[in-house]
Amino acid sequence: MAHARWHHIVxxxxxHALKAVDEWNCSDGNYSDFLxxxxxxxxxLxxxxxxxxxxxxxxxxxxxxRYKLIDGEPKAWDLEWCLKMRYPNARDIVRLNAELFVALRNKVEHRYEHNLKIVTGGKAQALVMNYEQxxxxxxxxxxxxxxxxxxPISLQALTAEGRKQLQEAAKKLPKHTRxxxxxxxxxxxxxxxxxxxxxxxxRLVPIVGSKTEADLAIDFVKLDELTEEERKVMVEAGRKGMVIIKDRHVEVADKDKLLPKQVxxxxxxxxxxxxxxxxxHTEMWRRLGVRPTAGxxxxxxxxxxYCVYNEAFKSYAYTPAWVKRIVKEIGTAEKYRAFFGKEPRMKMVIPLPKQAVSPTEESGSHPRSKSA
Known part of the structure; x- marks a missing residue:
């Protein structure tokens, strides 16, 4: 059966996608080849x-x-132009992710490939997943x-020593590469x-308990397929660094959080x-994109x-860092004026009443100074 031309291009x-992933996962793989x-x-594609x-x-x-020619053949659009045609919105997330790697491909230096691979790991994962989708x-x-x-199996992601090496490698990138x-x-x-x-x-969470034949070594879950309680646990684990070990977990969801009035x-x-x-306060969280609007x-x-959503109470709580951010943004009258476009309402300074003074005190003597 003859396939259409587009099938062969696919x-x-x-x-190339499989070669790229092989390069990434291989212990001696080349980051430039992945790019x-x-x-x-x-x-x-x-x-x-x-x-x-x-x-x-x-x-x-x-x-x-007329067509622009290269070696007698019409010149095809390059990837940057293809991305613009496929995703006309310049702020499209998939387009931005792909454009970043176009930029990296043109700038990567061989001796810093390993370090750059570590720094861009999550973005590279997104690049491959976006391609698949x-x-x-x-x-x-x-x-x-x-x-x-x-x-892939990775000791760096699973051991404390490996994580330390990742952090150190990221620090070694030269400024112009970062x-x-x-x-x-x-x-x-x-x-x-x-x-x-x-x-x-x-975030990798070890699975404990009895195993069934249907269990996989790696299982991905979608938040919208979880129960309300499961969703709360997973979201807080991802956002706030909850560590889940065997059958117990450390809950840090609302620790040190503040209500709007406290803020x-x-x-x-x-x-x-x-x-x-x-x-x-409402205008600040809205303009700085700290949380979504009600509903x-x-x-x-x-x-x-700066802010987390409390599922149980259907409300938002704020962190001490949010207080610091607000003070940094509008902490002076000039900054307040620049942010809100109006004059701040200065606090009223109420003078303390003058303390009544007895005639004896005014004369400079003290009642107790008299001899008995």
């Missing part, structure tokens, strides 16, 4: 989509309308790579940076003007550094 795309193969995997949809993906001269969404589940990819990522992310919203489609991070009171104690829940589809979508 097969080439998958070949190159994933670049080609995405490039061929989008070309296959365009071809299947009968979209001409070749450059044309804007004046003549794009493949299946467009061409169907029969083109999935899920049955050919395995979860800046590749830092500059790329400078104007990206925090909500995007925290999204799993941009940076895929996981306002602590802030007002540190600034020279009045600070209230309404309108100041949001996902109430858990908070900036966990």
């Amino acid at each position: 097969m080439e795309s998958q070949r 190159t193969h994933m670049h080609k995997a995405w490039h061929y 989008l070309h296959a989509e365009f071809r299947k949809d009968k979209i001409d993906y070749h450059y044309k001269d804007s004046k003549t309308g 794009e493949m299946v969404a467009f061409f169907g589940s029969k083109y999935s790579l899920a049955d050919r990819l395995r979860f 800046d590749v990522v830092a500059k790329f992310e400078a104007d990206i919203d925090q909500a995007v940076l925290d999204d799993l489609r941009y940076d895929y991070r996981v 306002a009171r602590q802030v007002e104690a540190q600034v020279p003007f009045e600070f209230h829940i309404q309108p100041e 949001a589809a996902d109430p858990y979508s908070t900036d966990a550094r």
